[in-house]
Amino acid sequence: MKPRRVGVLLNAASGKSGGGGNLQAALESAFGKHALSANLEFLKGEDLRAGAERALQKATRGELDAIVAGGGDGTISTMAGVLAGSDIPLGIIPLGTLNHFAKDLKIPLDLDEAVGLIAAGDVRSVDIGEVNGRIFINNSSIGLYPYLVLERERRRRRERLPKWVAMILAGLRGLRYFPLRRLSIRAAGMAEAYRSPCVFVGNNVYQIKGPSLGTRDRLDEGELSVYVAKQHSRLALLWLSCRAFFGFLNEQRDLRRFNIPAVEISSHHRRLLVSFDGEIETMRSPLHYRIGPHALRVFAPSISS
Numbered sequence: 001m002k003p004r005r006v007g008v009l010l011n012a013a014s015g016k017s018g019g020g021g022n023l024q025a026a027l028e029s030a031f032g033k034h035a036l037s038a039n040l041e042f043l044k045g046e047d048l049r050a051g052a053e054r055a056l057q058k059a060t061r062g063e064l065d066a067i068v069a070g071g072g073d074g075t076i077s078t079m080a081g082v083l084a085g086s087d088i089p090l091g092i093i094p095l096g097t098l099n100h101f102a103k104d105l106k107i108p109l110d111l112d113e114a115v116g117l118i119a120a121g122d123v124r125s126v127d128i129g130e131v132n133g134r135i136f137i138n139n140s141s142i143g144l145y146p147y148l149v150l151e152r153e154r155r156r157r158r159e160r161l162p163k164w165v166a167m168i169l170a171g172l173r174g175l176r177y178f179p180l181r182r183l184s185i186r187a188a189g190m191a192e193a194y195r196s197p198c199v200f201v202g203n204n205v206y207q208i209k210g211p212s213l214g215t216r217d218r219l220d221e222g223e224l225s226v227y228v229a230k231q232h233s234r235l236a237l238l239w240l241s242c243r244a245f246f247g248f249l250n251e252q253r254d255l256r257r258f259n260i261p262a263v264e265i266s267s268h269h270r271r272l273l274v275s276f277d278g279e280i281e282t283m284r285s286p287l288h289y290r291i292g293p294h295a296l297r298v299f300a301p302s303i304s305s
Contacts, residue, residue: 002121003065005037006091007055009079011071012042014095027070027093030112034119038068048075052082059088066299068118072096073138077277080296081135084128089297091118097163101137101277104216105300118299125294126219129203131287136203136276137296140289142265143181143198143229146275181272185228187263194256200227201289205259218303222293226263228256262290 008027024040031038043051048071055067068091069079076092083090094102094109105126108114129136151170155161161169183194200206202225207215266286274283 001065002119003036003089003091005064006031006039006066006068006118007058007064008038008040008068008070008093009048009051009055010040010042010069010093010095011045011048011075013045014071014075023095026111027115030115033112034115036115036119045074045078048078049082052079056082056086056088060086064088066091066118068093070095072099073101073277074279076101077135077137077279080128080137083297084135084292084295087297089123089299091299100214104219105298106303107300117301120299122299122302123297124220124300124302126296126298126300127203127222128292128295129201129224129289130292131201131274131276131289132283134276134281134283135292138277139200139202139206139275140277141198141200141275142183142272142287143196145198145200146273146280149275149278149280150273181267181269184266185226185263186266187226187258187260192256194228196228196230198229199265200229201225201263201265202227203291208255208257220294222291223259223261224263224289224291225259226257226289230255261293262288264288 008031024042027040028038041051052067055064058064059067066089067079067083069076070093072094073096075096079090092102092105092107093111093114094107099109102109108117129140131140148167148170151173152163152166155166155169156163159166181196181199183196183199185192185194202216204216204219204221204223205225207213207217208227264286270285271282272285272287274281274287
């Protein structure tokens, strides 16, 4: 059924929310144009989960037909953590910097087109990833990347740098620090030990080289994609990244990759720094990853089988 009443929760700190009143006026115009009754709330990032829980209660009582999230991947991930497993569909207004989840679902980045997609009422069920009860929509990683994100955010706060500049500087520092982790990976009767700077766990299969690097063709195939970097030196890891970007990655030589519905990753460290859709959290080892098949309902264009 096409929705008529929607609760719209927007991250006030998202990349395209800086316009404040201009964005609100544009959204109100778009929802009105598409005959949707919308209640807009601009919330701080730390208040999004509580806002989503309140909206879910309203939807459960029949006061809302759908819930809409406006923001980047972190915002969508927070909302998905509340709505996963429910029958309430999630609409997405991409307002972030990268919008990986929206792009992989082929959701328009244009505001009016995104609202029009929600109004059309086409709903798909997609998978979510989960680790120790924490839901993610894109990916989770252990090793170098979480440290890069922490350093990036420290530099942005301290030096007020653009996000991409802070990430480059964080990358240079990260290569000097270069954390290698001794990890044990167990899945489906298999147990392997690794010493790796980076383990990446994706919600469904990621393209890892060429123009499609970092994208997914499907989000409903019911499997995690696990990538373990084999490189043990700074220069080797940097060279691997360059070759992946330009499409010359040798997967068999450079990575250990497997697709599986569940995996356990453990370390001799009691706690590990873990990233989830760009957010960082310290978690107790072992990490129990699993896929949640078709756990999230989203407004998105239909795809061919």
